[in-house]
Amino acid sequence: MSTAPERNSRPHALAGLVRLTSLNVFILFLLISVIFTLLSPSHRLIDPDNITVYLGLGAEFNIVALAVGLLMISGEFDLSVGSILVFCSFSVMKLVYAGVNIYLASVMTLAVGSAIGFLNGFITVRARIPSFITTLGTMMFWRGVTVFWSEGLQKPFDTTSYIVFTKLFSDPVGGVVPVQFLWFIGITVILWFVLHRRPVGNWIYVTGDNSLAARAMGINTNAVKMGVFSFVGLICGLVAIMQISRTGAFTSRAGDGWELKAIAAAVVGGTSLTGGIGSIAGIFWGALIISLIENGLLVMRIPYFWTYTVFGVVIVGSVILSAFLDKRRSSLGRETG
Numbered sequence: 001m002s003t004a005p006e007r008n009s010r011p012h013a014l015a016g017l018v019r020l021t022s023l024n025v026f027i028l029f030l031l032i033s034v035i036f037t038l039l040s041p042s043h044r045l046i047d048p049d050n051i052t053v054y055l056g057l058g059a060e061f062n063i064v065a066l067a068v069g070l071l072m073i074s075g076e077f078d079l080s081v082g083s084i085l086v087f088c089s090f091s092v093m094k095l096v097y098a099g100v101n102i103y104l105a106s107v108m109t110l111a112v113g114s115a116i117g118f119l120n121g122f123i124t125v126r127a128r129i130p131s132f133i134t135t136l137g138t139m140m141f142w143r144g145v146t147v148f149w150s151e152g153l154q155k156p157f158d159t160t161s162y163i164v165f166t167k168l169f170s171d172p173v174g175g176v177v178p179v180q181f182l183w184f185i186g187i188t189v190i191l192w193f194v195l196h197r198r199p200v201g202n203w204i205y206v207t208g209d210n211s212l213a214a215r216a217m218g219i220n221t222n223a224v225k226m227g228v229f230s231f232v233g234l235i236c237g238l239v240a241i242m243q244i245s246r247t248g249a250f251t252s253r254a255g256d257g258w259e260l261k262a263i264a265a266a267v268v269g270g271t272s273l274t275g276g277i278g279s280i281a282g283i284f285w286g287a288l289i290i291s292l293i294e295n296g297l298l299v300m301r302i303p304y305f306w307t308y309t310v311f312g313v314v315i316v317g318s319v320i321l322s323a324f325l326d327k328r329r330s331s332l333g334r335e336t337g
Contacts, residue, residue, distance in 0.1 A: 021270030036296030056178030058291030069266030069283035075208035075275025082255030088240035117233020121226035209276025
């Protein structure tokens with residue numbers, strides 16, 4: 001017969017597993033950094049200019065990966081993040097061209113992204129369709145709408161006259177630190193506090209781990225999932241604004257392929273594919289690893305198409321890691337049950 005201390009040991013054991021995974025991911029990040037530094041011509045990886053590029057451009061993807069990882073902890077997926085991003089990019093540009101103030105256009109774009117995310121969540125929980133299928137459909141829909149609307153062309157969008165706007169979303173702070181990286185750090189801290197220090201974080205974990213038990217505890221799992229879906233859409237809108245401010249142009253290829261890379265980043269960071277396990281620290285380092293691999297291959301002057309091969313290996317490895325975590329979680333449950 002299990003005693004109370006034995007029953008209470010399960011959450012502590014799982015928390016220890018998450019912390020251990022986060023530490024391992026950090027060590028993996030350091031190891032990959034050393035390897036790419038040694039292999040890149042003239043140690044190009046640690047060149048200050050390349051570090052600036054890595055921190056700035058990588059942060060845009062990393063922010064999306066944080067949101068996708070949070071959604072995965074709740075037990076759901078979003079394959080439409082790249083399509084939401086490109087639709088939001090075109091939306092903010094069209095609004096400004098239509099005479100809307102750029103700051104109001106930005107707020108409206110955030111609302112559009114959040115609404116699309118909410119729609120993903122609503123369809124998933126109300127129609128009881130797997131989120132993988134729901135967002136696969138919306139991925140195609142929003143990308144198709146954007147390509148049709150934009151005619152698939154790259155369009156200029158000069159934001160240099162909006163000084164505060166560019167300082168907020170694309171200009172380096174002090175001419176050195178990319179502001180996108182500061183956004184990444186700030187969002188990481190906020191999500192860490194929400195997920196690990198607030199009741200809503202427990203709701204997300206329990207919803208992803210066992211939705212039936214969560215509902216028995218009085219948690220509105222549908223509201224939790226729709227809320228996280230909406231947050232993912234909001235983040236896509238934010239990154240769309242950052243990206244179009246930085247590039248000064250719209251392209252219909254924006255965000256292409258980010259959905260699978262974001263999932264890989266989350267799983268590399270220790271997030272379970274079945275939900276209920278993960279940490280913001282792990283996702284943070286997992287996202288940095290995915291961005292580092294892409295940047296490292298570029299500085300090594302390896303043809304870009306090889307990145308697909310590498311990310312394929314990373315994704316398969318991530319699935320194996322996720323399976324290990326799920327097996328470990330099950331064994332902890334049997335040991336302490």
